[in-house]
Amino acid sequence: DIQMTQSPSSLSASVGDRVTITCRPSQGISNDLDWYQQKPGKAPKRLIYAASNLQSGVPSRFSGSGSGTEFTLTISSLQPDDFATYYCLQHNSYLLTFGGGTKVEIK
Amino acid sequence: QVQLVQSGAEVRKPGASVKISCKPSGYNFISYYIHWVRQAPGRGLEWMGIINPKGGTTSYGQRFQGRVTMTRDTSTIYMELSGLRSQDTAVYYCARSLGAAGQDYWGQGTLVTVSS
Numbered sequence: 001d002i003q004m005t006q007s008p009s010s011l012s013a014s015v016g017d018r019v020t021i022t023c024r025p026s027q028g029i030s031n032d033l034d035w036y037q038q039k040p041g042k043a044p045k046r047l048i049y050a051a052s053n054l055q056s057g058v059p060s061r062f063s064g065s066g067s068g069t070e071f072t073l074t075i076s077s078l079q080p081d082d083f084a085t086y087y088c089l090q091h092n093s094y095l096l097t098f099g100g101g102t103k104v105e106i107k
Numbered sequence: 108q109v110q111l112v113q114s115g116a117e118v119r120k121p122g123a124s125v126k127i128s129c130k131p132s133g134y135n136f137i138s139y140y141i142h143w144v145r146q147a148p149g150r151g152l153e154w155m156g157i158i159n160p161k162g163g164t165t166s167y168g169q170r171f172q173g174r175v176t177m178t179r180d181t182s183t184i185y186m187e188l189s190g191l192r193s194q195d196t197a198v199y200y201c202a203r204s205l206g207a208a209g210q211d212y213w214g215q216g217t218l219v220t221v222s223s
Contacts, residue, residue, distance in 0.1 A: 001169055034209030036152075043200055043213035044144075044152065055211070087152050091208045094157065094166040096142070101151040 002026050002090055006099030012107040019075040021102045023088035028068040032092040035064055035073045038101075039084045047086075048073065078104070109133040111141075111201050111214035118220045124189040127217045129201030130182060137161040139203040141184045142210055143177065147197040155199075157207055158184060166207070191221045 003026040013019050023033065031051035036044040046055045048064035051071055061076045075082055083106055088099040114128040129141060143155040156167035158177040165177045176187045184201060199217045202210035 032208070038152070043202075043216055044210075045213075046209060046211055049209050049211075085151075089152075089154075089209055091204075094207050095168060096154045096157070096207070098144075098152040098154055 001095050002097055004090055004097050004099040006088055010103040012105050013078050014107045017078045019078050021073045021086055023071045023099045025090050029090045029092035031067045033071050034089045036087045037084045109212045113214040113217045116218040119191050120223055121192055123191050125219050126187040127199055129184040129214050142202045143186045144200045145197040193221050196221045
């Protein structure tokens with residue numbers, strides 16, 4: 001299976017901050033990576049698909065980049081609604097794997 | 108609108124099995140794969156496997172091989188997990204994808220509690 005290393009596991013930030021989260025797969029996965037946001041007690045919500053494509057309805061302050069073995073999710077200006085846990089997901093094969101998650105907390 | 112509606116919460120004893128259902132609506136049932144993902148209390152997301160509703164073909168995560176079975180009928184997807192242990196206590200989600208890709212719609216989740 002492809003292992004996904006996501007960092008950091010948590011971070012504290014203030015409203016208006018720029019936030020960056022990274023995922024590194026154990027082998028190259030082209031652009032077969034999505035990003036999800038999850039709030040407590042809720043199902044995950046997809047933010048980015050195929051590494052850099054914004055899901056319909058998601059604010060443009062979210063962006064994704066990368067390919068192969070390094071991917072980044074950026075929130076350009078953190079808003080109160082963005083405090084949540086974020087996960088990457090690789091789907092390069094029929095055995096998918098999630099990253100460990102990044103909890104974004106209020107500073 | 109697209110919806111995936113899951114069956115209700117379950118309580119099982121260690122060693123038992125549980126079968127959860129996921130009923131999609133609002134789109135062509137056979138056009139999207141269905142994944143199962145679980146989340147133990149306070150933990151991250153764990154991908155369990157995928158089923159193609161068109162032919163019923165499946166792929167399971169290594170951790171679940173031999174214990175999980177995903178099936179479908181004409182309108183509903185099922186996930187059965189056997190040999191339950193306390194570590195299987197989790198919320199189980201179904202989610203759809205176009206091909207074996209990321210998931211765009213998710214069910215509401217089903218809590219499975221394994222306790223003696």
